[in-house]
Amino acid sequence: MWLWGAMTASDTESDRALVGDRATLHLRELAGLSCLGDQLEQLRGRSAVIVTPDPFTAAILLIELDGVARRMVLCPPDLSPAHFPQIVREAECDAWIGDPSPAAGLGIGTVAVPAPPSATGASRRFTHETEWVLLTSGTTGAPKLVLHTLATLTNAIAGKAPPAPGTVWSTFYDIRRYGGLQILLRGLLGGSLVLSSPRETVSDFLGRAGAAGVTHISGTPSHWRTAMISGATAKINPRYVRLSGEIADQAVLDALRRVFPGAVVAHAFASTEAGVGFEVTDGRSGFPATLLSAPDLPAELDVKEGRLRLRSRGGGLCYLGKDATPLRAADGFVDTGDQLELRDGRYHFMGRSGGVINVGGQKVHPEEVEAVINSLPWVQISRVAARKSPITGAVVVAEVVPSALVTGGGAVPGEETKLAIVEACRQALPAHKVPASIRFVSALEVGPSGKLIRANA
């Protein structure tokens, strides 16, 4: 399967466009345009890491490189450069596309610097079934590399009728993340697409999306809550509003129904590892238990030990890296780690197993935060957990048992110790992983296995 081939085969409308915050390209113009120019041929058969802050450039690079590169690794714009050595090693990268400065220290010989799209004489040529590598958060804070192909990524739309003429897709997600990439591919294979940009406010983005006539728009519940707080939701009039990447609670579904009375408000389950599972359009949180046996879903669903498992041709193929764990169980199912509770014929999402916390669509493993807190001299031990938030779905909170350094002589730990702990976390961790609040406790319960007792594990 070849992205450019599929795009041109499905190009039945004349004015389909890719809309960025600074430029708009009609898909038909793309045939003669390139961000890489003469550099493209050097990348043929290479394993390339794509590091560009700009989603519009990234979208064009993906179109150019599919069918050319052996493998491409999609780095989201907020990825810490500290992870580059691991990514280059695990994905066996021998080409770098982006700002050239970090590449020198990584031992990569081939470096291509993308430029704004300009005319190229060369026509597109397919030689490689390109592998697409997406990053997802791992327990230690280091990313995990999930291997996909264009076929796995488009599984949920394969064989479906093209969208109605005039369909305009958009997403709050960055297109280097699974949720955003799903919308990018839908837009490239049928309809037009408005890309969000980290350079603009929510209000400006919705203004652009509205001006382009967006009909289908997706984001996490946190994106949507932020959009509602922005007061700018009146700038769009979509037919279809989609939530994914976090638990869609009843409050956010109801609020969106009030804001967009004419739209279908759907919440969907998908993950980088498991692929697209299903969507729910009845306006209620959770999903009906009958979905487990429903035909024609993009994935087979299963609930084992209270956790949702998915099996489909849309899941990732494997994790990359020498110490990679299996992505699937022997029966082919991917454990999503999402815990379910069955009530009155309906499954409700109860959070993540292993205590993984979802802050606005970004995963936080409690252990990585605890490791930072526990390294401090004022701390004996800590336990990090999720607390429900109406804004970001969850925030990180910590319970801390202070060390003798603080409590020596019967002293009571005070505000300054809390502030010092928060400050240390802020130095070591991205903002969404820093505890929102810290509570001192005298002890934490440890189970028979010697592990901390966690509410959710």
Add this chain to the structure above:
Amino acid sequence: MPVRKTIESLFEEVAREQRRQLCPLSDDLELLHTGLDSLSFALIVARLEDSLGYDPFDAVERFPVTFGDFVKLYESHSG
């Protein structure tokens, strides 16, 4: 401390922590233009629940758009 004062000081505290430039707070200032991001608002709501003991977003009819809406949401809940 009156609810409004508590809220104002938390906006300032979180802006300081998140190293964000907080605009002068007034009732008609849109939350989007306060200089804070969604994580900052999540922190403010979590800490307000700690100090006031309730989270009015549980039963919110309409999301607050201005700082004044935000304060009113908490004041109406405190009854």
